Amino acid sequence: MKRILSAGLSLALGISFCLTPAAALTAQQAGELLDQYYVDTVPDSVLGQEDVDSMLQALGDPYTVYMTKEEYDAFLNSVNGETLVGIGVSIQNAVTENGFLILSILPDSPAQEAGLEEGDYIQAIDGVTVTSSEQSASLAGQEGSKVTVTVLSGKTGKVRELTLTRQEVQVPIVTYSLVDGVAVIECISFGDTTAQTISQALTEHKDLDRPIILDLRSNPGGVTDAAAGSASYFTGSGVMAFFRDGQGRYTMVKTGSQYPDLTDQPLIILTDSNSASASELFSAAIRDYRAGIAVGERTYGKGIAQIVLDEETNPELFDGDALKVTSYRFYSPFGVTNDTIGILPTLMLSQQYAPAAAMLLTASQPKDSQGYWKLHLAGCTFYISQEQAGQAEYREAFEQLLEALPPSAQLKQGLGGSQWITVSPAYAAQTLGLSYHCRWNYNDLDQCIYTDDVATLSVYGLLGGFPDGSFRAQQSITRGEFAVLLSAALNLRESNSAGFTDVPSNTWYADAVDAMVAKGFLAGRSSTTFAPQDNLTYEELVTILSAVSSWVCTKGYAVADEPVPAAKQVDYAAFSSWAQAPAWRLSTLGVPLDRTSPQAPATRDQAAHLICQFLRAAGLLWNV
Known part of the structure; x- marks a missing residue:
């Protein structure tokens, strides 16, 4: 007989973790756990298998897997951020004429301690001039070993030689920065630190009067509580999701007052076909509570949730290893699935144009409407600078944005002062000399x-x-x-x-x-x-x-x-x-x-x- 999930178990929402382990868990023990926790009735043909590997293969669920201790540790790292040994820099793969361009510096890293900055260049490694992307591998190495880098400052143009000691560096699962005055949050997983970091980002930029961008592209999921708590900072506390087991019983995920609404600005979520599971749960909450929009591609469509059974939940069965079991189908705050269906974005755009289109929607509300468009979409209001839309790097994205507008969207052009007049997307494109191809321009x-x-x-x-x-x-x-x-x-x-x-x-x-x-x-x-x-x-x-x-x-x-x-x-x-x-x-x-x-x-x-x-x-x- 199945039972409601106990409070001590956390729900894992992530893309398939493909494993073929030799299980320490016996077939009988695994069968009893599946019979108790699996979302659907497990056929006798599955339960009758002689070993765990055969049982899970017969079940045919890529999300229900047994993990050895090493594989479980790797799984936890995939949710909470990978640990690497090196100097702690993110670099551009292609080699420039100045060497490797440093894109970011990881916190608490040797590179940060040495004063390296985003925009600097690594010209040489251990005295060897950088000429090939393969040389980036030599920045990593054994913990405690040393590496000498020749660095060109992107700000001053000065060159210096630094000897750094490699150490373990945690790759953060959430980062944030100001990009042209816009708060941009990048989230690669919903783990232990996600909600806290998003809260920090919103608090730090609370005085900005512009929409916020949250990049969930290629975010495969994570943990329910992390996604629910993160969404609450944009919607306010409340019901974030429902989980239904195989017997039709519901478990509600609700956030409390410790997750206050930290911003009145609309959120713009970037999505792609690899945004899955917990990232879809997050996006659905934003959709249901009308706290923002999504721009990009339809998401993956993983609407089932797993529980992780390990030595904390079942100490008599596990010793560092674990069994991840599909136990629930989950639904948005208003009771909508994303299983297979995924999350349809508000504006469906290719990845080529989605980031620039999102940036176009982040203008502050102007004191004078002249030179701006105002867009009412999905319960939110956005402003677009005509000057920015006309810039070379934004023209095509603006054209694609106009073509992606559903018929219910209201687009207005500023006439000066507080005056606005409703215009068509075709007219807005024409004002900048852009082409406009209506997606529903049938001849009949x-x-x-x-x-x-x-x-x-x-x-x-x-x-x-x-x-x-x-x-x-x-x-x-x-x-x-x-x-x-x-x-x-x-x-x-x-x-x-x-x-x-x-x-x-x-x-x-x-x-x-x-x-x-x-x-x-x-x-x-x-x-x-x-x-x-x-x-x-x-x-x-x-x-x-x-x-x-x-x-x-x-x-x-x-x-x-x-x-x-x-x-x-x-x-x-x-x-x-x-x-x-x-x-x-x-x-x-x-x-x-x-x-x-x-x-x-x-x-x-x-x-x-x-x-x-x-x-x-x-x-x-x-x-x-």
Whole structure:
């Protein structure tokens, strides 16, 4: 029998830690732990394996792993910061004409003690002039050994020779600095020091009247409490997440008064496809509480959490080693999963332009509006300097930012004083002589009834048209087409072939059909056929989305098996009997339904409308 996680266990939220150890833990002991803590029922075929390695391989969960003492130490270092032996500098890989450019100095390091600074150059190491990037390895070495470096000051141009003693240096998991007057925090993991360092950064820069940038790119996760506490400094204390075990029981993660809201400035989060787990939990809290926006790529989509069982939790079973077990599915403060789906950014931009676009959004509120744009987005207000946007290093990023704006964004141009006038992104681009390519510029957009929904999905790359530039809003949607649309919105990953004879593996919808069937959101017409060219009716769309809702959010899960209340049955009488309960369940989420002709074939326009409204009602969009 599983039980609620005890207070002494911490939740680890991180990307897969791939191991193939020889376990000291016996198969019987591992089986008992899995049976007690694993998020799903563990099959007998798994529990019957003869050794731990075979058991974990049969389980097929890359996040449930056994770790030897050495591997557990490495795992803890990956969360709390790596320890290296060297002089404590971060350098640019490419060799410049002056040698290695020093990008940063690690705290409490030999380099810091010697007075080296960011922007200095290492010209020679132990008397050998730097000519190759491979020479950087010689800065590291055995603890206590010495290395002589020739350093060119980036400020004074003076050259000096220094002999430093190599020592252990902790690589910080959070750093912060002022970049052109903007507080920029870089976080590579949510560990023991993350919340404290973020608090220091906000306190130190509390007088800045500009948005703050937090870089979570390639942040694989960390520990729940660290992510929750860090988010609280931007949102105020409160509920940060929910965790649900295999029996449907919830554990709430809530921060207290020791995590006060330290800033009124909006937060700009930088994300990419490697931002995962605890970093997604953090981003979801910022989204739900409307404390900022995310700029960049859709995140990885790891919505399950692990507990770590070690000698602290089970001293009779472990001696420095540990077992990491997937025990929970986690949800945002408002009950939304990011499992597979990830976090959709507010502004979807490539990594080439995301950092510069974020910097453009950090201008202070001007006393005179002349020369500025004002942007209302996801409950936040940002100001953009026209002068900065016109600079060579920002022009393309500004163009991409304008193209990434969803239709709900409000862009205004300053007329001087306190006057602002609403303008289109195309007009803003034109004022700087930039091109502007609207992401939803279909040549038959006038045929759409749900124009904003079509535009919103298109701006996030979840919807597309035909090669001739049309959208064909009133065309009926097929089962294959809807599988592609919905699997893209949910970011479903490829799965094994469902084996339908009428879905060849080389068709454009095959992967989407397989993924939807694997999740249980779609089924074949028979055991061997799917009928991808058949049209879907409106009530079939509703039924499919209702099934998805129980996976996407806690509200959908709560009513997944509920019948239509007697008082509401008349409202869904137009639906077929099998579709009435799903229609009611979807309505309870706040998805508006068309009840006039639910048995009629659904159009592409209606499909886009339902998907967009579903994403919005479930809380997957940043209030856009």
